[in-house]
Amino acid sequence: MSETDLLKAKLPDDAPVNLEAEFEASNVKEVLDKLDRELIGLKPVKTRIREIAALLLVDRLRKQFALTSASPTLHMNFTGNPGTGKTTVAMRMAEILHRLGYAREGHLVSVTRDDLVGQYIGHTAPKTKEVIKKAMGGVLFIDEAYYLYKPENERDYGAESIEILLQVMENNRDDLVVILAGYKDRMDKFFHSNPGMRSRIAHHIDFPDYSAEELLHIAKLMLATQNYRFSADAEKAFFKYISLRMTLEHFANARSVRNALDRARLRQANRLFANASKSLSKTDLMTLEAEDILASRVFVEGKLDMDGDEGSDGVID
Secondary structure, three states: HHHHHHHHHOOOOOOOOOOHHHHHHHHHHHHHHHHHHHHOOHHHHHHHHHHHHHHHHHHHHHHHHHOOOOOOOOOOEEOOOOOOOOHHHHHHHHHHEEEOOOOOOEEEEEHHHHHHOOOOHHHHHHHHHHHHHHOOOEEEEEEEEHHHHOOOOOOHHHHHHHHHHHHEEEEEOOOEEEEEEEEHHHHHHHHOOOOHEEEEEEEEEEEEOOHHHHHHHHHHHHHHOOOOOOOHHHHHHHHHHHHHHHHOOHHHHHHHHHHHHHHHHHHHHHHOOOHOOOOOHHHHHHHHHHHHOOHHHHHOOOOOOOOOOOOOOOOOO
């Protein structure tokens, strides 16, 4: 129901409203439950998303009594290391906004600097405006947003894109939610250099790194979706792998876990093929064994070797 419809359907002052019933009717619980299933841990993040959903639901009820107030500012900043679920949460946030009537379409448009900034004069404004046009009615997710600002390069056009975004974030905040994302220290520096952007961001949400136990749980879920599983020894080996991998450079949380599992599946296939004359069972085809994990170069003196396997994110696994 639109804001105009809500005002037309103004309730009598003494009419009771049931917040739980409104929550159920909005189908937001379905999205929050999906978020719980998709992402392990991240309790502070999930709590904040639930708080934002509660704010919007109460604001929706207030409008039914014609209790007018400024629409909540919904632009957000997600900070954290790679692979901590920022994009997934942004997708679910878009769904929540749509179901509560704060986003017409509820879609997510995910971009980086290259999608917004041109390489020559007159190129940036059309690129930025085209992206904004696609995102209207939904959420614009800008990953590694700090790259928009490059003060050391006098010929850089990122500042032009930022100015356009600032105008839209202020003038079209009822039809577009912008979520910036990136490393916390770099985003802090970005906001310090762009106070106008900071003033338009209402919600700053930090995504913590996963623990080794949480990453093991994530790995088992990833395998299950692909009809794979660990043997008991492989599970122990993978936990050791995670514990070592977390101490090394270029670690990307769930992203690194996914790459490691891809490597383990490759080793499993090679192991099975090496014994091609042997009959295989369904269990054989599904199960990763400890040797598929322990073959990783991560286990060579507990550190990576530049001759090791390179994952799809450009790091060694």
